[in-house]
Amino acid sequence: MKYVLPLMAMLVPATAMAWPWSTDMMNQPSIKPQETDHGVIHQFPARSVPVTGIPTKVANREEAKGLSNPIAVDEHSLKIGRRLFRIYCAACHGLDGKASSPVSPKIGAIDLTMDYVQKDLTPGWIWGTITFGSAIMPAYGKPGEGGGSNDLSVEERWHVVNYVRNALVKEPAATMAGTQ
Template sequence: MKRATNHLMKRTAVLLTALAVPSAALAWPWSQDMMNQPSIKPQEGAMTPFPARSIPVMGIPTKVANREESRDLVNPIAVTAASLKKGRNLFRIYCSACHGLTGKADSPVSGKIGAIDLTDDYVQTSMSEGWLWGTITFGSYVMPAYGVPGEQGGSNDLSVEERWHVVNYLKNGLVKETQVAAK
């Protein structure tokens, strides 16, 4: 009987030691030796400056804070066949679900969410190119943003340039195309 108890105690002691050693080992001074070398650690010292003419990998950031501030922006992208083609593709991918392929708010969900006709005077004449770009960038009341993630439940799926291509298509391609289609 006594022998059995002794044996059990010994086994318990071995088990406890086995459990305790690894956790204590993490705190031993030599466990960080490998890290403390004469090398430059992350965030240590002055950062190497970016090479001249670098641009952020995400493209040129949006410099205006909201749609109001975008109203007078000047469209930097010329209306070329290439730009209209890009704008048309993007329009069909990103805008047509709600505004219709023709822009005339004739998609199956247009009426349900109140998407507007983009071919009428309200958009074609009264809205500045900056305002259109701002609407795509920041979203509108229901419409999501395409230049600012999280804004209006939106994303930054479209780069600055891509949004201008869509503006070019809205103002210079959409209506013409709709007229041709209606003939």
């Protein structure tokens, strides 16, 4: 009699087909990750996005040139862009962007407040330059490919573009001496 109760307890999941090793719930019509249809992996449905944010399907600066900026230019974005610029770009381009850092002349970092950067280059090209780097400039968006440190996310790079194009020229020289 003392074995009946545990035995019955063990049989309950059996009637529900819910043993830990049961795969009944797994085998269903939905398509599983990496599952192929006659050898062809299913494409992601249109409009699916990676969980981390905006998809980027560009392989180089040339392809990035025409990208439209998905991040609105507002106070929030400019604030993030400014902070990142001062961390990642100022060492070479100067806190005011005018190639004023001690390193600027040594490596030929350009003045980012020039019309060339402010008007001629597209926002997509600047984003692409940050993403893939340039002749001397490091890349900030290429994970695991040597030169790239991948320190900036897709969104962060757009915030920097927003700042460079909308606020950098207005940066008062006084900020040069301070830390903020």
